[in-house]
Amino acid sequence: AAVMAYERVTLYGVPIVAQRKVNYGRIDPETSRDLFIRNALVEGDWRTHHQFFHDNRKLLGEVEELEHRARRRDILVDDETLFDFYDQRIPAEVVSGAHFDSWWKKKRHEEPELLNFEHSMLINESAEAVTKDDYPDSWRQGKLKFKVTYQFEPGADADGVTVHIPLQVLNQVSSEGFDWQIPGLREQLVTELIRSLPKPIRRNYVPAPNFAARFLDSTVPLQGSLTASLAAGLQRMVGVPVEAADFDTGRIPDHLKITFRVVDERRRKLAEAKDLEALRLQLKPKTRAAISKAFEEAAGRPARGGKGGRAGADDGQPPAGPEQRTGLTSWTIGTLPRTFETLP
Known part of the structure; x- marks a missing residue:
């Protein structure tokens, strides 16, 4: 020293x-x-x-x-x-x-x-106007809470905001709300959406940043679809008709689109993409296995796994543990819980 x-x-x-x-x-x-x-x-x-x-x-x-x-x-x-x-x-x-x-x-x-x-x-x-509240560490959706991370690396697949979703709750996650982005990037996103309008419509809404700011000042975020809310909001300002389908989301920079990263119980990445529905379909078999495992752990019973039980069993009681049954011709497995929830 x-x-x-x-x-x-x-x-x-x-x-x-x-x-x-x-x-x-x-x-x-x-x-x-x-x-x-x-x-x-x-x-x-x-x-x-x-x-x-x-x-x-x-x-x-x-x-x-x-x-x-x-x-x-x-x-x-x-x-x-x-x-x-x-x-x-x-x-x-x-x-x-x-x-x-x-x-x-x-x-x-x-x-x-x-x-x-x-x-x-x-x-x-x-x-001075930039605060950490505009760039949160987590995203809430109902009872669910997801970790949020950030990457400033233009050109990278996960450039921008990444929401980490545990595999066992993937089937519970809705795409609702994610189109609004985090508060800190919302105005940029709305500006780019306005710029993506067809020229005959777009020329009525320039400069785009001004209209984006006016829209966000007069709307409640996360209420319905962003494009539908923005279309209605712009039309109220000027009167020129705008529809949600008029926005070309393909022209939005990738860093303004949320990346969804599905992780296992050890927080290791299984897959990631900008399309939540595509991820859900891609990981459907793994999601099913994860839910079964979570059910077994919650019930405190060892897994039976595979094709188990007797097709015609009828003892009036629900199964002792999660299992699959085949060949059933009538409801003979007792009462099943209506839903099963697990939080990340």
């Missing part, structure tokens, strides 16, 4: 020492202090136990993650802002980690929060 330099010693031009390591803080303390602040504190290239350092790195990580979610590179303040923060608080004699430790050992008792970042100071003024 110190700035080092290589010293070269010569005598009448003849090298005596070619490359000796020395502490540069004694030679140029001003430059050493500058490098210590930039490399150790601003860039985080320092192994230290100081709590403020780890808290600050965590806060920086949260803002960087917000940039990733918002698909922007202008939310986090630049390094010069962070440098100025430390430069104003750390005395001139601190030129290395050892000097810092000695100074901070006393100073932290006087002003324990002197070097702590605040979230507001890390956000550029132009991005």
